[in-house]
Each structure stands twice: as C-alpha cells, then as structure tokens.
Amino acid sequence: MKLKVQHLDDKGNFTDLEFDLSYLQFTKHLAFAGMGVNRSLYNLFRFSGFMLEFVQYWRYGADYFSVPDVIFHDPTELGQISNRIGKGLADFLAKKIYGAKYTHNYEDAMVQHGHPIKGKRPDLYCDTRTKQFAVEAKGYKVSSVSANKMLDHKSQSRQGPIPVHFSVASVAYNLYESPTVKFHDPVGDDIEYSEDINRKLIAIYYRSILDSVEQLGLxxxxxxxxxxxxxxxxxxxxxxxxxxxxxxxxxxxxxxxxxxxxxxxxxxxxxxxxxxxxxxxxxxxxx
Known part of the structure; x- marks a missing residue:
C-alpha cells in the first residue's frame, strides 16, 4: 500500500513523503503500538486477533483500506477501526521519520514517572534512545483535515505531565480511498533525556513479549x-x-x-x- 504523508517539521517546513507499507509492517505496528504492560499473556492473542481481523480490510494491490458496507455505514464501528489504523500508522511514522526505537502507551510512561493517570494526554510516548517525544494519533474516513483541526490535535499532543523534547500530531484520513497522514511537529522543549525511566519501559516491553512466549509454551x-x-x-x-x-x-x-x-x-x-x-x-x- 502507498501511504502519502504531509510532514511539517519544527522549522515550519512542509515536505510531501510517500512510503510503501506491507501488511506485515502494518499489523506489526498496529499490534505493538504502545503495547501496554501487565497483560503479557494476551499480547500474542492481541496480535493474532489483529492479524486475522484486518486482513479483510486489506486489498493486495490496492492503495486504500476497504470495509464492507455494513461497517462503512456504522459510524461507531468504522470510527473504532479508523482510530486503530491511525494509531498503527502513527507508530510506523514515529520510527520512520523521527527514529523512534520504542513506542509506549503514554499512560504507562505516566506511571513510571510517578504521575496519576488523569487529565488530557496524548496517545504515545516515543523513545529514540537520545530523545523522548509524544504523539497524538488519530484516524478518520473524511477526505480532508483542516488546518484548525490540526491545531487542535497539536494542542492535544502537548498535553500531559511528562517532559518531552517535542510532540507530534499524527492524523490519518481518507483511509478508504487514498490514505494520507498529516504528521505535524510543534516546536519542542530543551529538556533532559529520562535515561533510567526509558530503560525501565524498554525492559517492561521486552519482558512482556517474552512472558507471552513463555506462558503460551512457544x-x-x-x-x-x-x-x-x-x-x-x-x-x-x-x-x-x-x-x-x-x-x-x-x-x-x-x-x-x-x-x-x-x-x-x-x-x-x-x-x-x-x-x-x-x-x-x-x-x-x-x-
């Protein structure tokens, strides 16, 4: 699948990008994007479920997602599917564009930083191993996203108590005709990299996967x-x-x-x- 991206960097420059996305790439990022902790037994079940569920929306050789009419005309179900697609694409682009090595649920990072889980916050906490940044991820069927709407999403990406070097609004739209992502980066802050906490989050991530393998007897x-x-x-x-x-x-x-x-x-x-x-x-x- 061809994925079109409009990237706005921290200097205010727009760049049009295009990526080839395979089904294995998509489902890996979809299933592991911000994979939470303390649910290790379900991680491979979660992945297996996504692998089987989303293959029906993937048309090989087509550059768009496809859903049956019964879902396309159900705004609740289509909204849930679209938002999951948007989160997977945000994970993919956080790694492709800004070099993230790991993405975590923002809530898991809040816990490690000693913050209560309350208030507005973005979706993902990303770690490049030298910088940390936040991502607000959205996915829609609509054919366009206005500049004012992007400002709202960029504002949401800045919410939350964790210090980050910068924050990104990743908004995927037109998913069922020509998938496009606006990947907009607001100006960041000069902060210290959270080495100890990020190392803990990485250990939790890998141990969660290894626990799944062990508990399922693979x-x-x-x-x-x-x-x-x-x-x-x-x-x-x-x-x-x-x-x-x-x-x-x-x-x-x-x-x-x-x-x-x-x-x-x-x-x-x-x-x-x-x-x-x-x-x-x-x-x-x-x-």
Missing part, C-alpha cells in the same frame, strides 16, 4: 532455515491461509541483554513481502 522453531542466526523464530499457533506465521525476536532480546545492543535489526538488511523486522528487533515472517 518453542524456538527450526523450520525457518533461511533466516539469519541473530534471530529466534517462534511459530504462532493459529490458522493462516498462506502458510505459518512466526514471531521473530533478536537473540539479544531472548537472552535478556538488549541494553548492550544498539541495532536490533542486525543480521537482516532487507524486508520483503513475507518478512518484516522492526527497529526494536521484533519481527514477523510467513513461511
């Missing part, structure tokens, strides 16, 4: 022979029409030494239609 598979030795593959046990689906984890994640690794994509340089490795060292493949 074992490393030897059937993915064409994959680099730096990754461990786990077969996700549900029916997939074109083959078996595997969760891929960089060995440093499995061994619990991710703090020593800077590039968790190491050993794999190119994504293809049947494989996707994200910058956090978590990936998917179909074989």
């Amino acid at each position: 074992q490393p598979s030897n059937q993915v022979e064409d994959f680099p030795q730096s990754f461990v593959a786990y077969r996700i046990p549900f029916l997939f029409p074109t083959g078996s689906l595997y969760l891929l984890l960089h060995k440093s994640i499995v061994e619990g030494i991710w703090e020593e690794i800077n590039d968790l994509r190491s050993g794999y340089d190119a994504d293809d239609f049947l494989t996707y490795i994200d910058v956090d060292g978590v990936g998917l493949c179909i074989r």
Whole structure:
C-alpha cells in the first residue's frame, strides 16, 4: 500500500513523503503500538486477533483500506477501526521519520514517572534512545483535515505531565480511498533525556513479549532455515491461509541483554513481502 504523508517539521517546513507499507509492517505496528504492560499473556492473542481481523480490510494491490458496507455505514464501528489504523500508522511514522526505537502507551510512561493517570494526554510516548517525544494519533474516513483541526490535535499532543523534547500530531484520513497522514511537529522543549525511566519501559516491553512466549509454551522453531542466526523464530499457533506465521525476536532480546545492543535489526538488511523486522528487533515472517 502507498501511504502519502504531509510532514511539517519544527522549522515550519512542509515536505510531501510517500512510503510503501506491507501488511506485515502494518499489523506489526498496529499490534505493538504502545503495547501496554501487565497483560503479557494476551499480547500474542492481541496480535493474532489483529492479524486475522484486518486482513479483510486489506486489498493486495490496492492503495486504500476497504470495509464492507455494513461497517462503512456504522459510524461507531468504522470510527473504532479508523482510530486503530491511525494509531498503527502513527507508530510506523514515529520510527520512520523521527527514529523512534520504542513506542509506549503514554499512560504507562505516566506511571513510571510517578504521575496519576488523569487529565488530557496524548496517545504515545516515543523513545529514540537520545530523545523522548509524544504523539497524538488519530484516524478518520473524511477526505480532508483542516488546518484548525490540526491545531487542535497539536494542542492535544502537548498535553500531559511528562517532559518531552517535542510532540507530534499524527492524523490519518481518507483511509478508504487514498490514505494520507498529516504528521505535524510543534516546536519542542530543551529538556533532559529520562535515561533510567526509558530503560525501565524498554525492559517492561521486552519482558512482556517474552512472558507471552513463555506462558503460551512457544518453542524456538527450526523450520525457518533461511533466516539469519541473530534471530529466534517462534511459530504462532493459529490458522493462516498462506502458510505459518512466526514471531521473530533478536537473540539479544531472548537472552535478556538488549541494553548492550544498539541495532536490533542486525543480521537482516532487507524486508520483503513475507518478512518484516522492526527497529526494536521484533519481527514477523510467513513461511
């Protein structure tokens, strides 16, 4: 799928971008965007559910999402689907444009910073390993989003008590004809990077994934022979029409030494239609 993006940087410059987005890319970012803590047993169920649910809205070779009329004319259900798509695209772009390595629920970051969960706040808290930023993520079927509406979303991205270097409004629209995202970056602040708290959030993220693998009894598979030795593959046990689906984890994640690794994509340089490795060292493949 071709994804069009209008990027507004912190200097006020607009740039038109375009990205190719595969289904594996989309569902990885959709399922793992701001994945919460203390729900580890459900993380792979959540991913499996998204993988099966959203394939009906994905038309291979088409540059738009497609939903049946019974959903398209139900504003509540369509709104929920659109907002989830918007959050997944925001996660994808936070990594592509601003180099985020990790994205967390903003509420989880609030807890780690010692703040009560109350008041207005953005959706995602992102970590590049040198800077932290917030993202307000939205998704709509409408064909356009006005400048005034973007100002409202940019204002929402600045809400919340956590100090961030900058904040972004990511608003996806026209999802069912020609998906476009306005990715607008307000001016940020000169703050200190929260090294200790961000390290805790990273550990929680990886341990949550590893807990899912352990609690579901998934074992490393030897059937993915064409994959680099730096990754461990786990077969996700549900029916997939074109083959078996595997969760891929960089060995440093499995061994619990991710703090020593800077590039968790190491050993794999190119994504293809049947494989996707994200910058956090978590990936998917179909074989």
